[in-house]
Amino acid sequence: MGTTSIKVIVAEQVKGQLNVIGVGNVRSKGLSRGIIVDIDQAADAIRSAVDQAQEKASIEIKDVIVGVPANMLKIEPCNGLITIDESSREITDQDVYDVSSSALITNLPQEREIIDIQPEEFIVDGFEGIKDPRGMVGVRLEMRGKVISGAKGIMHNIAKAVSKAGLNIVSMILTPLAESHEILNDGEQDFGTILIDLGGGQTTASVTHDHQLKYVTTDAEGGEFITKDISIVLNTSMENAESLKRNYGSADSLRASEDRDVPVDVVGQSEQTIIDEKYLAEIVEARIDQIFGRIKGQLDAIDALSLPGGIIITGGVAALPGIVDLAAEKFNTNVRLYVPDQMGMRHPSFSAGLSLVSYYADMSEVDMLSRSAVAGSMTVVKKSSPDQTEVSNNDVSRNDAKPDKKQRQTEKKKRGEGIRKFFNDFFE
Incomplete structure (x- = not known):
């Protein structure tokens, strides 16, 4: 669920290959800067996107995987x-669930929730x-890992809007977590x-190292701000400004042409005004340069730009010509563009949605068991074949286990050291 669009992707996994069989894509309502501000409007938009995907995939959608934005995120x-x-007993699924649960014993502030x-x-x-x-x-x-938490209000609004959509x-x-899994190759995740x-x-920057999401930061500006700049400078409507950005915009003014004319519908004038492509590119570049500058400051603070994998850019704004060159110049590192290769989705704006289904499909049984500790009910996972995974959520009753209640209480006293002090160096 993005600020400008809500996308629904239906996929099936056959012989290890993920195939997209249906896509829904509608204009967002009720969202601002990546978060829900009107639950009813957001629910209507979600329902519209789901209806589109249902029709194309010829299935009824009841259950969904939902992406969570990186706003107000903490990784500890x-x-x-x-x-x-x-x-003499072998370690079981229940033990993996229990040790994960013990790692979650922490005094989170009331306004935060574990994701x-x-x-x-x-x-x-x-x-x-x-x-x-x-x-x-x-x-x-024992288990060592990372716990990711977010703002409880954001999580509640997402769940409420999806529920109201039926x-x-x-x-x-977490969307950046899914994207790092889908977009980064093994070497990039490792180094x-x-x-x-x-x-x-908004713009989100995430850092992955040692196959773990180490750091996430967001900048509260994105493509809509570029559109607003064009609208204000050229005195044209937001609709026309968006069209100009998509059809003629460039992120690199040095490569834009002064000889190519761009017609602009100016508010209050009957005739179009003609500007050149370079002038439009200068408007676009100025805003992106500001966004990159703030992101660079955040990344410099943790020395992330020294990582050998460089930068990969994606998202809807990444479709602008010249964006890779501008990023390489601004961050002074190697930069590449990621575009999904799925048929009908070859645009960087589909990266987040495709990453969610891919991440869930590839999730290991151990990861599922650990994640189920967050929900408080153990996920029983049985893989009947390499290409099929059956998942069911069942409430775990402590009385079903062999040890009695007194033994369980004794065990709890021995559990975990809780959350350690927030680490200063993300890459130790």
Whole structure:
């Protein structure tokens, strides 16, 4: 759900290949700078986008995966610890869920809500670097990772709008996290890369390193501000300004032509005014340069621009010609553009939506179990074949487990160290 458009993507996974079978794309209502400001209007727009996707995919949509914006986001380290009840017992799904739950024991401010937990490694009896501890035998199970939290009001409004549209949320996924998974290759995720999503209402920059989302920042300006600049400078309507930006706009005034005429419908005049393409590019470039300047300041503060992966840009504004050259000059690093290669979606504005379905489809069983601790009900995952995953959410009753209530209480006392002090260096 973006400031300028709401997109619904229906995909199916066949033999490991994700195929898009339906897309809905409507103009946003009730959103400003990436967040919902009118729940009823947003619900209407969501319903319209879903109707489009249903018609194209020939299916009924009831359950959805929803992207969460990066506004007011915090990424903090977390540790979890449990003791296995029987020394000879293998570690199970329940233990992975329990150790993830213990990592969530923290005193969050009342206005914040946990969005996600990202396991980095599990430790069994002191042996580190384990990605999936299930099936191993141990007495002590630890988990180290990151916990991601956001503003409770933003999360509530998203859930309320989707619910009013008649839909059930299966999972809420942080959009920059999904995009880093879809857009960055293995080397870029490992050595460190910056992803900049140039949206309509805001710009989001995220940093991924060691296959973990380390840092996210947002700038409260995006493509709509470029449109407003064009409207004000050229004294034309917002609709005409948007058309000028899309049809003639460029982010690099040095490459724009002074010989190419651009007709402008000026408010209060019966005849069009003619400007050159270079003048329009100067208006566009000025705003993008300001956005990049503020983002660069945030990235310089954590030394992110020294990462070897450089910068990848995407989002609707990234479709402007010359954007890569301007970014490379401003950030003084290598820059590339990402455009989805799915048929009918070969535009950077579809990156976020496509990333959400791809991320969820590729989510490991361990990740699902850890994420279910956030919801408070364990996700039981059974893969019947390499291409099919069945997921069900079930409330976990502590009375169903072997240990009695007293043993559980003793175990809880031994759990976790809670959230450690917020790390200063994101790349240690």
